Amino acid sequence: MSLENEKLLELYRKMLLVRAIEQTHGKLLQEGKIQLMSHFGTGQEAVAIGVAGPLRQEDILFGTHRGVGEYIGKGMTAKDIWLEYLGKKTGLCKGKGTLHLCDRKVNIPGLVSSLGSDFSYAVGTALSAKMSKTDQVTLYFVGEGTCNQADAHPSMCMAALWKLPVVFAVCTNQFCEFAYMDEHYPTEDVAIRAAGYGMPYDIVDGQDIETTYKVTEKAIEHARNGKGPYLVEYKTFRMALHHSGDPGEYVKSEDLEKWGKRDPIDLCQKKLQDRGILTGERDQELRKAVQTEVDSAVEEAFSGPDPTVDDLFEDVYAQKEVI
Amino acid sequence: MSLENEKLLELYRKMLLVRAIEQTHGKLLQEGKIQLMSHFGTGQEAVAIGVAGPLRQEDILFGTHRGVGEYIGKGMTAKDIWLEYLGKKTGLCKGKGTLHLCDRKVNIPGLVSSLGSDFSYAVGTALSAKMSKTDQVTLYFVGEGTCNQADAHPSMCMAALWKLPVVFAVCTNQFCEFAYMDEHYPTEDVAIRAAGYGMPYDIVDGQDIETTYKVTEKAIEHARNGKGPYLVEYKTFRMALHHSGDPGEYVKSEDLEKWGKRDPIDLCQKKLQDRGILTGERDQELRKAVQTEVDSAVEEAFSGPDPTVDDLFEDVYAQKEVI
Amino acid sequence: MAKTISFLQAINEAMAEEMRRDSSVFVLGEDVRIGPFGQTAGLVKEFGEERVLNTPIAENAITGVAMGAAMNGGRPVLELMFCDFTMLAMDQICNHLGQWRYITGNQYAVPITIRTAVGAGFRMAYGHSQCLESQLLQAPGLILVEPSTPHDAKGLLKSAIRSDDPVVFFEHKKLILGGVEGEAPEEEYTIPFGEAVIRKEGKDVTVVAFGFMVYEALNAAQELAQEDIDIEVIDPRTIVPLDQDTIFESVEKTGRLVTVEEGRIRGGLGAEMAALACGDYFSLLKAPVQRIAAPMVPIPGSPVLEDLYLPNKDSIVRAVKRTL
Amino acid sequence: MAKTISFLQAINEAMAEEMRRDSSVFVLGEDVRIGPFGQTAGLVKEFGEERVLNTPIAENAITGVAMGAAMNGGRPVLELMFCDFTMLAMDQICNHLGQWRYITGNQYAVPITIRTAVGAGFRMAYGHSQCLESQLLQAPGLILVEPSTPHDAKGLLKSAIRSDDPVVFFEHKKLILGGVEGEAPEEEYTIPFGEAVIRKEGKDVTVVAFGFMVYEALNAAQELAQEDIDIEVIDPRTIVPLDQDTIFESVEKTGRLVTVEEGRIRGGLGAEMAALACGDYFSLLKAPVQRIAAPMVPIPGSPVLEDLYLPNKDSIVRAVKRTL
């Protein structure tokens, strides 16, 4: 499963960008400059970027709380993310959503606060795509912990029953908050549940960007061709803690060590170098450019305009008078 | 799979009793003597009675809205059912539950109004049984339509995860209200979903009482022996309409004809006669006795005392003053 | 030109007309192809199975499916058979549906209509009989509608379907199943939200009642008239937005307010109206506000107890007298 | 003998003591073995994994599991991390939990305690910041508790766990995470439901506030004192049952009522108290009742907007002045 050089390089750059955004977020938190809760996706970048990569602009993506990978992958910019993160009036959600990233330009309808509530939204967007006979696909990206949420079940059932163009992309990062997956799961894998709905599935390595991209691409084309939903489970590891307040003692150091050796960015970098696509020098440039992009996004966001009391009462209804 | 003579005869009598109760309910409705909504289980008696049959008194049963089969099977009496059905002060629920049958004497904790809300109760009763180290089993009896309800999923997940003593008994009667099962299901069977949780399952004929009894017995013993949950799916057919207000045109007459030939009571009667356990005369006596039991239960219920305004405010809290 | 239609027909026609007018409108819910209470009956014949979608039994998820479709250009009319089942979908309705426009900074509206049946009296006991309108008072971003006549049912449901805001539309079983009839224009019409109707003018006491309770209030008015007590009966028609102007112009005249609802009393619409009354409109009040509502108990199955549970003409009559 | 404990510790000790006292008490919820906010931290060490149960992420189902366990002899203490997630479990909580004793004719009680965190101020936006206490006002059969001090938190939580009725116990994040401390007896104690506390005596205006808002009210009292306005601050401690006697004895003295809550205004506890005030207690009122609460909008993520959204000392001060 190999990708074209330019494609692979672009995915690599996006992974770097994701990590830079998240590291910068961590730094700002540590310096006490922001209060914004974090859930980083360190080590999972190949899943997030690989999953969003094959989507077209008109395709719909529902992402997760963990980092910005899939949002960057789908086309959101560092600048848009930071304006919203800092709650600015010029943010995509006018500072009202903050962590709940949403970008209509690239068909990201928003991020719910209750895990799994959007399982059914993905079925709904796919349903309307089918009804209006477009070939738009919806990709629902989700953590394994969230797959235990009740609505996962009727949502998958309806997707299969109505043969809807939706791909369920499950990021199994071994953790659900402060516990290993085995405190949540009676089985090793999540994906086998798809069989209960007659839905095809794959279980793949989540560290190798070419694998995640190619397998997702296949699933998306399956859905686009009217063959109904598909589920892919990506095995990865959450190298970050759950969030900024996580004590973290429960994480086994041997796991960190083992998975650390298969960092998706390192793996991709090595591939690019092995294939002669990337030199050490070009890599440094790339990394610097990415960091500059993030820094200037953060700077611009900090100096962006805050919303005012009038904004508090805007956008509740189509017409303001209703409140 | 054959049962002892006495056992089979007793199950037969219970099936007759169930049908008599339901037919009487239908008659009273038709005569305008009661308003009590009905959901009859005609044709499904071998499932309901076979499922409840192997349970011990201390085992817990959650039943369904469809008829009285499993309630009679677990030990409720026609008299208790009718007193409650008619909303009498002397009913088990003091007339407050009516259709929501509940009988603590035989460990039936009640019937919910929202389908599937009790999936998790069954997991909960099994959890507490395991915690207190009894060998009590919980049996959760449910229609296939209800198995699409969201909570089916985390409930089964927890049952498997914690290896709880609970049996999920799925009565696939081909209908979910006014539609055939295939408008609700992407697959032929429900039971395969159990595999997603690593839960063992069986799919069996629901018309033969010996089969339903024996298979359920096996599943219950599995659960009782600490091996965790088990799911059994019973294939049957709803010969009755959904409820008293069902237009019914959607039911195919060839299905009624086909399944009518395998009426569970007829099948059992034939078995009993073939094995020389039952004569035609004894059968008539039995049927008459059962009808008398029902008639006198109904009569007693009609003349039972109605609750009064004081009762309206009783039993909301442990102490009345709180309201 | 006016015609006589039933409440059930009104609901049905509103959906059919809007489906004809706008191809993005579709209907979904449990058994809507037949219609458990009949509101959606026949739609599948005209509009096909694609636009009249039977769903599995999973209220939270089907609400979410409707929401997702609405985010992507659809205009779903979702039936949740009994309002009791809206409790299964509260995460969607309260946490997300009414908040989505806001938290996405107006990028995504969620124009869905949820129709659901309320009301007791059919001996269906605790979980198929409730009036849970007021369970949604706390949620921002929703429109709450409850008509009492076929005319209003049709006009308001059409407005609901056209609304870019999410609407929860309550239909009382006694109106749907009771064959209640009324006049409605032959021609196309809609009714704006937030406009109450004075069902009966009167000078002594203002009685606000919605849904089926309007009829109980009108019956109370007749009975009270015999004792020369002249009440004004106001039907707000929409619970959110609430037509405070009409209500409190009436209270200005009468100085007396009785609120009536079939739902439970604590934290109900009556509480909200009473709070408004003794807040901004305190100076108008000449007597204590009387709230008529169900008590804080579950709905018992026993017919005797169910009848005792329900507010009715008699309790309204008594309440009116207490204000005088 | 008194000792100083934090609010967090109070919650933790209440659970630990009850688990020691009664082997049927157990704790379950998402990540309770560690404790997302720390209330349950350490319990697993003393009581083992069997009695401190991490659950999958499925709020309606884990509520149902707790209910089932309670029907079969268990006495579960369920943590629903954020009150926002109680919306996922509304079918269990409103349709069944509070109604089960009644509809089974007292055959089955469901003695469970649901603990859940409320409150904004942490920049967590729309679905992790709400105060949804009043969403449960309409449900029969529940006890609703919200303490404001470590002392009350401990005593009331112990009562909740011992109660044969289902209790929903709200813990404000600013109290849990803010390190709020207070005195509590060394010895065993419990606090009965339905008994308000007068946090500050005063003669001019009655201010009722619960949870974290008690502190905003007390700050308002200080500020108002400088203008010689002497308010009485009442902390009801339990929302259901509500101690009407204490509240309205105070109103009898002051003739003025300000209600304060962090939740949204429409149909909130303030509405209920105002409705009581202008109902049975109408003759006591000398001025309009003022309701201080959040507006009917979602909670925005922007720190600036979040601060504007929240009721606080200043809005209480202004409300008090409006009554004079």
Ligand SMILES: Cc1ncc(C[n+]2csc(CCOP(=O)(O)OP(=O)(O)O)c2C)c(N)n1
């Ligand atoms: C309904 C709901 N319950 C609980 C939470 C709290 N919560 C936030 S993240 C998380 C863990 C999710 O695990 P998983 O889906 O595997 O995603 P991961 O965090 O591992 O990326 C939990 C329980 C929530 N946000 N919503």
Ligand SMILES: Cc1ncc(C[n+]2csc(CCOP(=O)(O)OP(=O)(O)O)c2C)c(N)n1
């Ligand atoms: C939450 C909820 N949704 C819908 C209903 C209405 N309803 C009652 S019975 C039924 C069909 C159930 O089908 P199934 O589980 O197969 O049982 P069956 O009626 O076939 O015995 C429905 C939808 C309900 N009672 N509760």
Ligand SMILES: [Mg+2]
């Ligand atoms: Mg995970």
Ligand SMILES: [Mg+2]
């Ligand atoms: Mg069925």
